[in-house]
Amino acid sequence: MIDGAEVLRTLLKADIGVTGIISDRIWAKVFPPATFTARGADAPAITIDQISGARAQTHSVVPTLFLPRCQVNCWAWTRAQAVALSDAVEKALDAYRGTVGSVAVQSIVIEDNSPDDYRPDTQLFHIPLSARLALTAA
Numbered sequence: 838m839i840d841g842a843e844v845l846r847t848l849l850k851a852d853i854g855v856t857g858i859i860s861d862r863i864w865a866k867v868f869p870p871a872t873f874t875a876r877g878a879d880a881p882a883i884t885i886d887q888i889s890g891a892r893a894q895t896h897s898v899v900p901t902l903f904l905p906r907c908q909v910n911c912w913a914w915t916r917a918q919a920v921a922l923s924d925a926v927e928k929a930l931d932a933y934r935g936t937v938g939s940v941a942v943q944s945i946v947i948e949d950n951s952p953d954d955y956r957p958d959t960q961l962f963h964i965p966l967s968a969r970l971a972l973t974a975a
Contacts, residue, residue, distance in 0.1 A: 841905030841970045842887040844937045845930065845945075849883060849909075852929035858922050859883060880961055881913035881922050901973050902943070909966040912959070919953060919962040926966055936975050943971035 846863050849855045862882035889906045909926055913919040931947040946969045953964040 839903045839905070839940055839972045839974070840887065841890065841903070841907050841968075841972065842885045844940055844942060844970065844972065845885050845907055845909060845968060847937050848933065848945075849926065849929060852925070854925040855883075855922070855929050858918070858925055881911070881918050883922070883926065884910045884912065886910070903970075903972045905970050905972065907968045907970065909968055911964040911966065912961045914961065916953065916955075916962045919964045923950065923953075923964040923966055930968060939975050941973045941975040943973060945970050 842865055846865070849863055850861065859881050862879060864882070864884050866884060866886055886908045887905050888908055890903065909930070911919050911922040911926060913922055927947050927950070930945045933942060933945040935942055948967045948969055951965045951967070953962060955962050
């Protein structure tokens with residue numbers, strides 16, 4: 838199965854607009870425990886969750902089109918930082934087509950920009966972005 842979250846992670850790590858804000862702080866699902874400081878998590882940063890990994894329904898023997906949906910979480914100390922990061926992520930990913938390793942990216946669509954929130958437990962602002970991907974083996 839193709840890992841949609843890893844495709845997004847690879848694209849974001851290669852984007853200068855994103856890495857200019859977060860350096861290399863992009864993780865799957867949650868912040869690693871070692872990244873927490875006295876203030877909270879090391880931020881700004883991105884976490885990525887693959888929410889679903891559906892295959893396109895087909896009458897052929899083996900379905901080749903994968904349609905994962907991922908949530909890209911933008912975390913920052915200030916709301917302005919979180920907004921700048923989510924804008925950079927959207928610019929890097931929305932309408933992307935190309936190849937990432939052995940995966941052909943047919944499309945990436947940022948479907949919505951959910952309301953941002955503040956997490957008192959981490960002292961971070963959070964903006965989640967929903968991404969729908971269409972992927973095939975290259």
